[in-house]
Amino acid sequence: MSNAQSVLFDAPGPKARRRIMVLNIIGILLALALIGYILYVMNSKDQLNPERWAVFAKGSIWSNYVLPGLLNTLKAAAISIVTSLVFGFIFGMGRLAHNKLINFLSSVVVEFFRAVPVLLMMLFLWIMLARAGWVEPASSPFVAVVIGLTLYNGSVVAELIRSGVHGLPKGQREAGIAIGLTRGQSLRLIEIPQALTAMLPALISQFIVILKDSALGYIINFNELLFNSKLVGTGNSNMLQALVICALIFILLNFALSKLAEIVSRRLSSRVPRDKKAAPAPSATMPPDVGIPAAGNNLG
């Protein structure tokens, strides 16, 4: 990080140091002014009132709303992570297949689900699954969230696997074929395991997307963390506080995951075979020392 920054400016001399110090103080003052303004506005609407925050000191709020919501969020995210990996593995193989038909069909599926907003899939599944009688109305939000997340993130994983395999040295596949493996066997046994290792940081970033997008379930009445937090906010007229706490929980979870992605990418950077000639795959293969957090692409 510090390397990447010193690229852009010299070690400052006495004059520049003074200027930086002055600007630094101005920056601090501006930030304080911003915080002060926010607090002022909050105070004018009685949002700093300790009672509004103290609601969250009650154990019953946590045991009845926050923790069950968090549990549902984590459950939906965990199941979706597993199912997206399976989906991505199947369609990633499909996109790498030599059979033209399989290749074409997998490409259509992957491109389609990457281009369609997840929320549309969730809304559709939520309403139609219950109507068709395939899923009990009570569990249809949960099923819709999991399938929606799987279709989108599974397609992204398929792309990751494909670009990971393309980033491998050609010799890996040639060696596989030379010892008598079929194309499929060489993919399964030799190429994809290495591609997955190389793509691990990007995969973890995708898990952040899954965790964040599980909050879309709020819109289709899935009783996850945001949904329950809103209930708390409505019931205790402390909506601001409830949403802030809810956001903080998400931020902490995601921040931990992105730190994990960074650590993994640092540890892997020396171990992963890479085709020097191939174009670098997205952020995952970028060595961490260029200063981009490995989790920089966790777009929702």
Add this chain to the structure above:
Amino acid sequence: MEGYLSLWDEYGERILESFWANLQLTFWAALASLVLGTLLAIMRISPIPSLRAFGTAYVNIFRNTPLTIILTFGVLVLFGVFELKLSSDFNLNFFQIAIIGLSVYHAAFFCEAIRSGVNTVPLGQAEAARAIGLSFLPAARIIILPQAFRGAIAPMGNVLIALIKNTTVAIAGSVAEISGLMKTMLEYRADVGILIFLTVALMFVIVVLPIGALTTWLSKKLAVAR
């Protein structure tokens, strides 16, 4: 087929109107978040510690918060508690609050995209800029950022595509846009449910795929030859 045609008779105009709302959300939010994102990127690469810390904190907070929370916050807190009125028109007010929410969220991603572009600029460029006597801001403006933007086209394209798709979340911000209309249509016209989904999905595919192709093409065409 007849059922599908009658759907267009009934909802055709509203389908186009709603999707137009998504495109407008995209346009304004893209503009605002690009400006804010660039500012944040400059802060994050600047020599001033407090600005760097601010930029880092901003990115870490907003990148890790679900967009759904931000847009819900806009409606239930900015409007519900603080009675924020950007426009006297009730619906336009929600629309503008949603633009703020979308911009605040995507600015964090634009910032990171631009920063990844800055990292494609070789060390020698910055050194040469300093050698001819440019200080930080002129060097950033004349030498670093123009190259950085060209290197950041592909990641910025990804952010733009995510933004287009994320405008559907504005349903949580009480904006009349396509996902809300799709929900209504699914509830009243479940007989053509699949076709409703495919129609709306296709509208996004039609917008998103060309933009993806265009940014990939542009990023190759404008790549700085080194």
